[in-house]
Amino acid sequence: MADAFKFKTRHHLIELLGRKANNLRELLYGIKEVPASSIYYHTHKFLQQHHYLSPEPPNDFAFWINNALTLDELSERFASIDTIQFNKINDLREAFMKIIKNYLKVSKNNMHCQEGEEFHFMSCRTFIFPTPYSADNLTEFIEILNKISIHSLYFHVFEARLRLERGENDFSNWLEAKGYEALAQEIAKLDPYTMTLEGLRKKIIQMAVKHVSH
Amino acid sequence: MSLIEEYIPITGKDTIEDLYLLAERLKGKVIQNINSTAVGGGVAEILSRMLPLLKDLGVNARWDVIKGNEKFFNITKKMHNALHGVNVEITNDEFQFFLEVNRRNLQDLDLYGDILFIHDPQPIALIEKRPEIGRKWIWRCHIDFTKPKKEVWDFLYTYIQKYDYTVFSAPAFSRPLPIRQALISPSIDPLSDKNRELTQEIIIEVCERYQIDMKRPIITQVSRFDYLKDPLGVIKAYKTVKNHVDCQLVLAGGGATDDPEAMQVLEEVTHEAGNDPDIFILFLPPSSDLEINALQRASTIVLQKSLKEGFGLTVSEALWKAKPVIASAVGGIPLQIAHKYSGILTHSIEGTAYWIKQLLNEPDYARKLGQNGREHIKNNYLITRHIRDYILLFLSVDQNEDIIYL
Numbered sequence: 001m002a003d004a005f006k007f008k009t010r011h012h013l014i015e016l017l018g019r020k021a022n023n024l025r026e027l028l029y030g031i032k033e034v035p036a037s038s039i040y041y042h043t044h045k046f047l048q049q050h051h052y053l054s055p056e057p058p059n060d061f062a063f064w065i066n067n068a069l070t071l072d073e074l075s076e077r078f079a080s081i082d083t084i085q086f087n088k089i090n091d092l093r094e095a096f097m098k099i100i101k102n103y104l105k106v107s108k109n110n111m112h113c114q115e116g117e118e119f120h121f122m123s124c125r126t127f128i129f130p131t132p133y134s135a136d137n138l139t140e141f142i143e144i145l146n147k148i149s150i151h152s153l154y155f156h157v158f159e160a161r162l163r164l165e166r167g168e169n170d171f172s173n174w175l176e177a178k179g180y181e182a183l184a185q186e187i188a189k190l191d192p193y194t195m196t197l198e199g200l201r202k203k204i205i206q207m208a209v210k211h212v213s214h
Numbered sequence: 215m216s217l218i219e220e221y222i223p224i225t226g227k228d229t230i231e232d233l234y235l236l237a238e239r240l241k242g243k244v245i246q247n248i249n250s251t252a253v254g255g256g257v258a259e260i261l262s263r264m265l266p267l268l269k270d271l272g273v274n275a276r277w278d279v280i281k282g283n284e285k286f287f288n289i290t291k292k293m294h295n296a297l298h299g300v301n302v303e304i305t306n307d308e309f310q311f312f313l314e315v316n317r318r319n320l321q322d323l324d325l326y327g328d329i330l331f332i333h334d335p336q337p338i339a340l341i342e343k344r345p346e347i348g349r350k351w352i353w354r355c356h357i358d359f360t361k362p363k364k365e366v367w368d369f370l371y372t373y374i375q376k377y378d379y380t381v382f383s384a385p386a387f388s389r390p391l392p393i394r395q396a397l398i399s400p401s402i403d404p405l406s407d408k409n410r411e412l413t414q415e416i417i418i419e420v421c422e423r424y425q426i427d428m429k430r431p432i433i434t435q436v437s438r439f440d441y442l443k444d445p446l447g448v449i450k451a452y453k454t455v456k457n458h459v460d461c462q463l464v465l466a467g468g469g470a471t472d473d474p475e476a477m478q479v480l481e482e483v484t485h486e487a488g489n490d491p492d493i494f495i496l497f498l499p500p501s502s503d504l505e506i507n508a509l510q511r512a513s514t515i516v517l518q519k520s521l522k523e524g525f526g527l528t529v530s531e532a533l534w535k536a537k538p539v540i541a542s543a544v545g546g547i548p549l550q551i552a553h554k555y556s557g558i559l560t561h562s563i564e565g566t567a568y569w570i571k572q573l574l575n576e577p578d579y580a581r582k583l584g585q586n587g588r589e590h591i592k593n594n595y596l597i598t599r600h601i602r603d604y605i606l607l608f609l610s611v612d613q614n615e616d617i618i619y620l
Contacts, residue, residue: 009232013606016388016395037616046552049594067553114561116544120385122397125610129235129620149228164617 002177005170007133007144009152010159012048012124014041020118023110024069027061028100030121036089038123040163043083043092045122047193048154059083060119061096068113074103084191087167126163128155138180141171142208150197157192157200171204183211218270224404225598233598236605237271239620245275245608246327250290250336252279256400257333257356263403267601273608276327280319280337285311290336293370297335299361309369313339325349329608332377341376350611352379354398358524358545359387378611383525384546396607399549401600402530402591407503409534412511420508424464424494431461431574434513436506436531438467439479439497442522444542447563449486449493451519454567456492459574466496466509510535515573515580519566520544530595533557533587538580540569550595556587 017034021027031039042060058066058079066075077099086092104110113119131152135141145153156170166173168188176184186207192200222230247265249257261277268275282290289308296302316339325343329350332340334357341351353374359382362370374380374391381396382388388395402409421428433452437443445465452463465483480497487493498505510516516532516539523545530550532539541547543559551557558569573580593599610618 011232011236011602011606013603013610014397016382016385016397018388018390018395035616049590063552067559116386118386120388122385123616125606125613125616125618127236127606127609127618127620129239131235149226149232151228151232 002174004134004136005141005174007131007135007148007152008128008155009131009149010126010128010155011151012041012126015123015125017121017123019121021121022118023112024065024071024074024100024104025110027064027119028097028104030119031061031093031096031100034121035123036093037125037163038121039089039093039096041122041124044158047158047197064113064119068117068119069111071109071111074099077103082191083162083193086162088165089162092162126159128159138175138178138183138208138212141175142205142212145201145205145208150201153197153201180211183207216270218267220405221596221598225592225596229598233271233602233605236602236609236620237268237273240273240605240608243274243328243608244326245273245329245331246325247275247277247331247333248280248323248337248340249277249333250280250282250287252277260356260400261333263597264601264604267597268604271601271605273605278323280316280323280340282315282319282336286315286336293335293366294357296363296366298358299363301363304366316340317342329611331608335370338370338373341373344376350379351377352381352607352611353377354381355387356383356400358384358522359389360545379607381607384549386545394610396603396610398600398603398607399546399595400525400527401595401597402527402534403597404534408507409531410507412504412508416504417508417512420505421512424496424509426462426464426494426509426512428512431459431514432464432512433461433515433517433570434464434466434509435517435519436466436510436528437518437520439465439476439483441475441479442520443467444519444521445479445483446486447521447566448517448519449483450563451517451566451570452493454564455570455574459571461514461570461574462492462494464494464496464509464513466494466498466506468498468500468502506531507535510537513537515540515570517566517570518542518547519560519563520547523547526550529557530591533584534591534595536581536584536588538573538583539587540566540573550590551587552590555583556590557583 019030021030045060062075062078065071065078081095133144133148135144160166160170161168172184172188187204218230247261251258265275265277289312292302292304320340320343325347331352333354338353344351375393377393379394379396381398383399426432435448455461483495487495510532516537518526518529518541520526520542525546529539529541529547539557540560541551543561548559551559553559560566560569
């Protein structure tokens with residue numbers, strides 16, 4: 001029998017890496033060399049800061065390529081990277097690098113941004129700590145999911161899967177161990193990157209409620 | 215009810231609960247803030263607001279001030295300007311005097327903190343005591359650091375690198391350093407006079423006092439009368455818009471009456487406004503927080519067309535009031551506005567005029583920008599986030615990893 005699900009939460013302290021990019025080549029070298037926590041930060045910042053928006057703004061790289069370099073097509077390619085398909089940050093890093101390399105091969109356009117619009121590489125330190133909540137069964141799980149902070153929801157869905165590289169979100173892992181394989185799979189199939197965090201909370205609760213009544 | 219709990223209706227209970235949980239981990243640690251002035255200036259204002267809240271949470275945060283004479287503060291003022299990129303010369307004697315004052319303070323000051331949180335350049339050389347007493351040291355830079363003059367940067371660098379951590383307010387201030395750098399943005403206090411909810415009666419009263427017509431669109435910029443805030447550019451943008459859409463312009467702000475530059479800017483602004491009865495130039499005294507709050511709330515669109523900016527907290531103030539904001543992409547403003555999502559970023563007078571017209575003609579889109587802006591400020595630029603960042607910073611000085619389990 002699986003243990004109780006202990007809800008955790010997390011907060012970030014944003015760090016500056018003292019490194020910036022003026023053009024695509026510098027962006028490429030930066031993406032190649034910065035720590036994984038920086039790639040994670042730049043692909044998830046909007047999710048955390050603008051979690052009320054749907055559709056959400058794209059990742060920082062796409063946003064900068066569009067706004068500072070005005071390369072719409074390239075920006076679109078960056079924005080449409082399907083983050084949910086990646087289980088490791090370094091694979092995501094490679095995907096970004098490949099897009100820029102391919103672009104530079106064809107266009108040779110290493111456009112510079114205006115002064116003051118440079119891309120500043122940042123990173124984050126993640127602090128994970130327990131909340132007072134734990135669930136022994138699906139009913140309690142739903143009840144708590146209704147009241148935990150969005151930071152806790154974010155941690156178990158996004159952070160656990162990609163930043164901690166657990167392969168799957170924490171809810172699905174626990175539900176599967178509890179014998180709710182179908183529900184676990186339903187939640188794992190969701191693309192949480194395409195909804196607001198409140199929308200995600202509602203969706204998971206709706207799915208779970210159906211399984212309680214069965 | 216404790217002071218910190220008064221924020222629950224705004225931020226939600228979970229935000230304050232998280233602060234308590236985090237603060238608990240700092241039990242037994244003393245945080246000693248050190249700066250150069252107890253009153254006046256941004257740092258003193260921030261510390262006066264934050265310390266009572268940190269204490270409410272159970273954090274043992276204290277505050278000491280270094281002593282300096284007029285000569286010392288003249289030198290630090292020059293350093294401040296040099297960090298802004300102004301061409302000033304600081305002699306070797308002046309650098310030496312700066313160090314001498316820091317060393318004298320080291321003899322008088324009791325450095326009792328487990329974490330020494332040093333604010334701005336004035337007390338930076340206190341770090342010389344580190345080899346003797348150890349402890350954890352953080353240097354917090356509150357000022358614009360985009361283009362520091364080389365000799366001042368070189369001088370400060372020798373001290374900065376001896377700290378455990380440095381903290382900047384905007385990404386553009388960061389530079390290659392051998393120590394960790396945190397990004398901690400300033401914040402607004404939603405319960406202060408400048409930002410708290412106002413009754414419609416107060417807003418109407420303020421507009422009537424200045425004879426501003428609330429039935430017609432109001433475009434407002436709140437800022438000091440300073441060339442770097444580009445009030446003349448704002449008037450030009452307004453005039454372009456006025457050719458096509460009826461509106462009024464409010465330029466509200468203060469500035470010391472003994473500041474010759476502010477007076478000159480005010481004169482030029484008045485001249486540029488000419489006889490247009492729809493331009494309101496309001497030179498307000500320092501105690502005008504409520505008036506500024508009311509003017510922001512009465513506005514249809516708020517501008518911040520700065521040419522250079524530290525952080526530009528007036529943007530957060532306006533967004534907090536759910537106003538559509540058009541602002542320049544300088545300093546910390548791009549952190550507060552995601553272009554076309556939570557406001558509009560522009561680079562020119564023409565661009566500003568274009569977007570004013572767009573937003574006046576598309577009120578639904580303008581409203582959505584304002585609503586998104588308010589949410590963004592609620593989640594990222596209120597004083598409660600600022601406190602959380604400080605607690606996380608204090609917790610992180612003992613850690614090396616990027617993922618920290620508390």
